[in-house]
Amino acid sequence: MFDLTGKAALVTGASGGIGGAVARALYGQGAAVVLSGTRAEALEQVRASLGDRAHVVAARMDDAADIERLAKAAEAATGKIDILVNNAGITRDNISMRMKDEEWENVLQVNLTGTFRLTRAAIRGMMRRRFGRVINITSIVGVTGNPGQANYAAAKAGLIGMSKSLAQELASRSITVNCVAPGFIATPMTDALSADQKKAILGRVPADRLGTPEEIAAGVVYLASDEAAYVTGQTLHINGGMAMI
Amino acid sequence: MSDVAERVKKIVVEHLGVEAAQVKEEAKFIDDLGADSLDTVELVMAFEEEFSIEIPDDAAEKIQTVGDAINFITSNAKS
Numbered sequence: 001m002f003d004l005t006g007k008a009a010l011v012t013g014a015s016g017g018i019g020g021a022v023a024r025a026l027y028g029q030g031a032a033v034v035l036s037g038t039r040a041e042a043l044e045q046v047r048a049s050l051g052d053r054a055h056v057v058a059a060r061m062d063d064a065a066d067i068e069r070l071a072k073a074a075e076a077a078t079g080k081i082d083i084l085v086n087n088a089g090i091t092r093d094n095i096s097m098r099m100k101d102e103e104w105e106n107v108l109q110v111n112l113t114g115t116f117r118l119t120r121a122a123i124r125g126m127m128r129r130r131f132g133r134v135i136n137i138t139s140i141v142g143v144t145g146n147p148g149q150a151n152y153a154a155a156k157a158g159l160i161g162m163s164k165s166l167a168q169e170l171a172s173r174s175i176t177v178n179c180v181a182p183g184f185i186a187t188p189m190t191d192a193l194s195a196d197q198k199k200a201i202l203g204r205v206p207a208d209r210l211g212t213p214e215e216i217a218a219g220v221v222y223l224a225s226d227e228a229a230y231v232t233g234q235t236l237h238i239n240g241g242m243a244m245i
Numbered sequence: 246m247s248d249v250a251e252r253v254k255k256i257v258v259e260h261l262g263v264e265a266a267q268v269k270e271e272a273k274f275i276d277d278l279g280a281d282s283l284d285t286v287e288l289v290m291a292f293e294e295e296f297s298i299e300i301p302d303d304a305a306e307k308i309q310t311v312g313d314a315i316n317f318i319t320s321n322a323k324s
Contacts, residue, residue, distance in 0.1 A: 127287060169283065 002225040005030035008078035009224065010070075012061065012118065013088035015042035017187025018137060021213030022085050022220045027054060029221055031083065034074040061088045061114030062106065071121035080129065083224045084122045086115040086159075087137040091189065093148045104151045111155035116162060119177075123170060132175035133224045136163050137216070140183045140239050156181075160235055167233030176232035180219045183239025186210040207240030249296075249322065250315045256291045257311060260284065270312035288314070296322045 009026045013019035014035035023046060027033045032053040035043045040058040047054045055077040059070035074081055089111045092103035119134055126132025141149055142156025160179050167177040184190055184201050190210065193201070202208060219236045222228055237245060254268045261278050274280040274288065289305045292298070296318050300308070308314050 124290065127283070128290060173283065 001227060002029055002221050004083070004221070004224060007031045007082040007224070008034070008074075008080050009083035009085060010034045010036060010074045010081045010122065011085040011087060012036045012059075012115075013137075014046055015039045016087070017189065018182065018185060018213045018216050019085075019087040020046050021217040022087060022137075023054070024050065025214065025217035025221050026083065026085075026224060027051075029225075031224075032078040034077050034081075036070055036074070037088065061110045061118070064117055067114060067117045068121055071118060074122075075125060080125055081122045082126070082129075082131060083133045083135070084119060085135045085137065085220055085224075086118060088114065089137065089139075089152075089155075091149065091152050093152070095148055096150045099150060107151040108155050108158075111152070112158045112162070115159060119166065123166075123175060126175045127170070127173050130174050132170070132173070133228075134163070134166065134175065134177040135220050135223050136160075136177070136179045137220075138163075138179040138181045138235065140181050140237065140243055143181065143235075143237075143245055144243050163235075164233045171232055174229065176223070176228065178223045178228075178231060178233065179235040180216060180223065181235050181237045181239070182211060182216045183237070183242040184210050185213060185216060187213060205240045205242045207242075209240065211238060211240055249319050252295055253292065253311060253315050253318065256295060257288065257314075260288055260291060268311055270310065270315065272311050273309055274311070275309070292318060298322055 004026060009031045011019055011023045014023045015037040023033050023035050027050050034055045034057055035046050036057050036059050037043050038060055043056045047056050057070055057073040060066045090107060092107050094103055136159045138159045139156040141153045142160055145153050163177045163179050216238055219238050257268050258265050261280055263278050272278055274285050289300050292314060293300055298321050308317055
């Protein structure tokens with residue numbers, strides 16, 4: 001089950017907690033993996049921990065030309081992109097009254113617009129090959145909202161609507177488009193929270209613990225697999241029961 | 246010229262699964278040959294490959310009939 005031998009994946013934000021775990025999991029199932037992100041050294045470390053089927057292409061998701069270059073370089077490295085995991089994301093938290101236009105725009109630019117641009121570039125080859133898996137890492141807050149994250153929640157909700165539209169456009173070509181929505185996962189992004197904040201969050205998680213990046217990666221592996229061919233336009237919530245939607 | 250027309254028609258027949266007799270130059274991909282909007286994107290991609298050319302989006306949008314495709318390719322093809 002879930003064998004990805006012969007498949008090629010592109011994972012953005014691959015130096016992060018969830019992105020790194022996703023890259024390792026896809027690699028572990030036999031896929032070739034292109035690791036992308038802004039931090040070339042951190043990406044090299046992930047690549048070194050994998051093996052011959054892993055490649056690094058650093059790119060900025062707020063730069064349209066760089067995204068085009070990434071798609072071409074990834075296809076050049078592995079011959080194709082069968083599986084695209086749009087995981088790259090940033091936060092610029094602030095209460096809305098104080099949120100600067102720049103904070104709003106940067107988050108939308110990277111998390112939503114960049115994802116759309118990369119997906120648009122990657123689906124050309126997928127259409128030609130009549131196979132594709134696009135997996136967008138959204139967030140529980142895209143569905144529930146979160147104070148201080150109007151920008152991030154808007155971008156993540158946007159990914160869900162975008163994925164449903166793409167799923168309908170591409171289903172007839174055997175390309176599926178789905179989202180994985182993590183709840184609170186132990187990563188550098190959530191490490192930044194204070195102990196009080198973490199305690200408050202855990203009070204809302206029936207599983208009474210943070211999730212692990214590997215638990216998110218397992219959902220991605222499933223959606224990337226041949227076995228998930230009939231699943232499209234869906235959002236898989238992995239959140240310890242924090243929200244049941 | 247006729248060679249381009251033959252190759253274009255062959256691609257249309259293969260891609261849309263229509264009879265060669267239906268693929269007249271005035272035939273519209275969507276209205277006459279049953280293509281959907283994704284099919285037209287794929288046809289353009291197939292023409293690009295077959296003739297080693299690039300068809301920009303604004304030009305692709307104007308290619309609505311078999312004849313439009315033949316004319317565009319004839320005036321832009323290298324091979």
